[in-house]
Amino acid sequence: MLAQESLGDVARKIKAEKNGASGAAANVSPSERHAAPLAPGPAGLQQTVSASAPAIAATAAAIVPELNPNVITDLHGLDKYQAAIRQLFLQEKFEEIDQIATEARRAKARFPGGFWKISVIYDAITYPQAGNSAGDFEWGQHLARLERWVKQRPGSITARIALGWFYDNYGWKARGGGYADSVSEDGWRLLVERAHMGRKVLEEAQALPEKDPEWYVAMMSIATAEGWDGEQTNALFEKAIVFEPEYYYYYQKQAESLLPKWGGNEGDAARFAEAIADRIGGKKGDLIYYHIGKFLNCACDNDRQLTGMSWPRLRRGYAALEELHGTTIAHVNAMAYMAEHSRDLEFAKVLFTQIGQNWDTTLWPKREEFETAKRLVNDNIVWYYYSVATESAKSPEGKAFSTAVAEKVNQKYRQQILDCMKTSSAVVARIALLIKLGKDGAVQQILLSPYDAPEACFRAPLEKAAFTPPPKPDFWVAVSMDF
Numbered sequence: 001m002l003a004q005e006s007l008g009d010v011a012r013k014i015k016a017e018k019n020g021a022s023g024a025a026a027n028v029s030p031s032e033r034h035a036a037p038l039a040p041g042p043a044g045l046q047q048t049v050s051a052s053a054p055a056i057a058a059t060a061a062a063i064v065p066e067l068n069p070n071v072i073t074d075l076h077g078l079d080k081y082q083a084a085i086r087q088l089f090l091q092e093k094f095e096e097i098d099q100i101a102t103e104a105r106r107a108k109a110r111f112p113g114g115f116w117k118i119s120v121i122y123d124a125i126t127y128p129q130a131g132n133s134a135g136d137f138e139w140g141q142h143l144a145r146l147e148r149w150v151k152q153r154p155g156s157i158t159a160r161i162a163l164g165w166f167y168d169n170y171g172w173k174a175r176g177g178g179y180a181d182s183v184s185e186d187g188w189r190l191l192v193e194r195a196h197m198g199r200k201v202l203e204e205a206q207a208l209p210e211k212d213p214e215w216y217v218a219m220m221s222i223a224t225a226e227g228w229d230g231e232q233t234n235a236l237f238e239k240a241i242v243f244e245p246e247y248y249y250y251y252q253k254q255a256e257s258l259l260p261k262w263g264g265n266e267g268d269a270a271r272f273a274e275a276i277a278d279r280i281g282g283k284k285g286d287l288i289y290y291h292i293g294k295f296l297n298c299a300c301d302n303d304r305q306l307t308g309m310s311w312p313r314l315r316r317g318y319a320a321l322e323e324l325h326g327t328t329i330a331h332v333n334a335m336a337y338m339a340e341h342s343r344d345l346e347f348a349k350v351l352f353t354q355i356g357q358n359w360d361t362t363l364w365p366k367r368e369e370f371e372t373a374k375r376l377v378n379d380n381i382v383w384y385y386y387s388v389a390t391e392s393a394k395s396p397e398g399k400a401f402s403t404a405v406a407e408k409v410n411q412k413y414r415q416q417i418l419d420c421m422k423t424s425s426a427v428v429a430r431i432a433l434l435i436k437l438g439k440d441g442a443v444q445q446i447l448l449s450p451y452d453a454p455e456a457c458f459r460a461p462l463e464k465a466a467f468t469p470p471p472k473p474d475f476w477v478a479v480s481m482d483f
Contacts, residue, residue: 067100071111075329075358078115082124089125094149094159097125101158105212108244114287114325119249121158122214126165132173139170157212160205165218167198171225179261195225213247216240220253224262233257246284248291251276255292259307269296270308277313283320290317294334297341298362311342333360340373345384348377378451385434385447389476397471405467406479409433413462418483421453431481433462439473441466 066084071077088097103109104117111117128134128142146166149159171194175187183191199222205215216236223233233254240250255272258264269292277289293314296307306314318335321327336351337360352374364370393402417431431453436445443463470477 069111071113071115071330072326072328073358075333075360077328078111078120078330081111081120085121085124086129089145092145092148094153094156097121098153098156098158102210105210110325111328112326113328113331114248114291114321116213116247116249118212118214119217119247122162122165125162127169139173142166143170155208155210157205157208157210157215160201160208161212161215161218164198164202164205164222165214167194167201168218168221168225171195171198172221175225180263191225192227195222198222199226211243213240213244214249216243217247217249217253220250220257224257245280248288251288251292252295255296259296267308270310273309274313277317283324286313286317287320287324288317289313290321293317293338294331297334297338306338306342311338311344314338314342315344315347329355329358330360333358333363336373337363340377345377345381349381352377375451378447379449382432382434382447382449385436385476386432386478389434389478392471392475393478395471398475401468401470401475402477405435405437405477408467409435409462409465409479410481412465414481416461417481421483429483431483433479433481435462435477435479437467437470437475437477439469441469443467444474 066080069077069081071081074080085097085100088100101118101121104121109117111120125146128138130138134142143163143166146159146163149156150163153159171191174190174194175183198218202215202219202222205212216239220233220236220240223236228236237250237254240247251273254276255269256262258268258272260266260268273289273292276292277285279285280288289309293306293309297309314335318327318331321331332351332354336348336355339345339348339351359367359370364373389402392398432449434447434449435443438444443465446459446462
């Protein structure tokens, strides 16, 4: 279908295709018809809205566990929850979704890590499953389902906000994600047309008795698409934070609108984040600052300088997150990514250790990229403390002490380290150990190079080793072992 076609044109073509395929259904409108089956979803369940009642019941039973996902250690926990909600949507179990959304909204429910459940629900139902890579036919199918939901349950604010979001998302798909000068005339036209349709639906939703914080986020996106002036957008933002001051998605959306990509000036988003965090104050202010930073500093063109944001304050915000809501593997990944780019190498190393091999592919799409990031962090730390150890060994006293420590480590631990290496698949010809000793000779820290040297089976004994007191506290010694 041509990009110039309106969504109404697409819907009419879908209707015509279905009418041609089934004469018996020729007089049934798209809003009263079940859509055709789609491909199996992430959970391997058939995505069909025309299944028999027993089949629907069986499918619903199968997805129940995913409505209670493990988001603390499972990087895809929220994705699984969204997939479960999407399954209900594709089966047109609208009443069930309304019940889940209403409970989440009224309880202000959050997952560990502070993710608002109602926001995650909308993320599952406001796009076709394939997202922006979906074709117009899939967008049309999605629209038909949302319209059936609104028609069947006219009092559902969830359905109307989802439909408003849909039109907005479909408009941004037409525009594309590039800078303004790269957008075609048709892209601009479709963005505005679809935004107007979304605004109309959201204004209808505003009249419903139930209220929802996500309404403001959707309307803020509409405001950007329609080109509201600063006074209008600020007024909307102020109303949003009065309604629910802890719904951090408002702040993320407002900061995003201030990026140069969307018409702001360099540093505007960072200044906004600082001002609003100061205005809120305390740990909650720092937490909002972190949420803005995590959102802006993705694997995109704003990440290298942390969009001008303060790294110490981002760390304070992360500490507030851990205290108030607990952290998750997703947050650990985000902090490792930002710590690496801020050159806070030792904190980055701690976070990379927590990640293990559970890295976020939206930040490091390929394993090689993730492993390279870890290696560079480790190598820079090792080189720094190697220079410290080398400097300490320049004095006669320091040289004698460093030599004695190196000889003891080689004599006492070499075979144990060699045996450990034999159990590993890693091929390492040389290991460099950097050992930090306290004033009493106790081991305080151990660093290894290369970063992937098999250390698990010999680090513990080495950490318990005792040496004579060094010439000065916090004394670093470099030990090299060739195999």
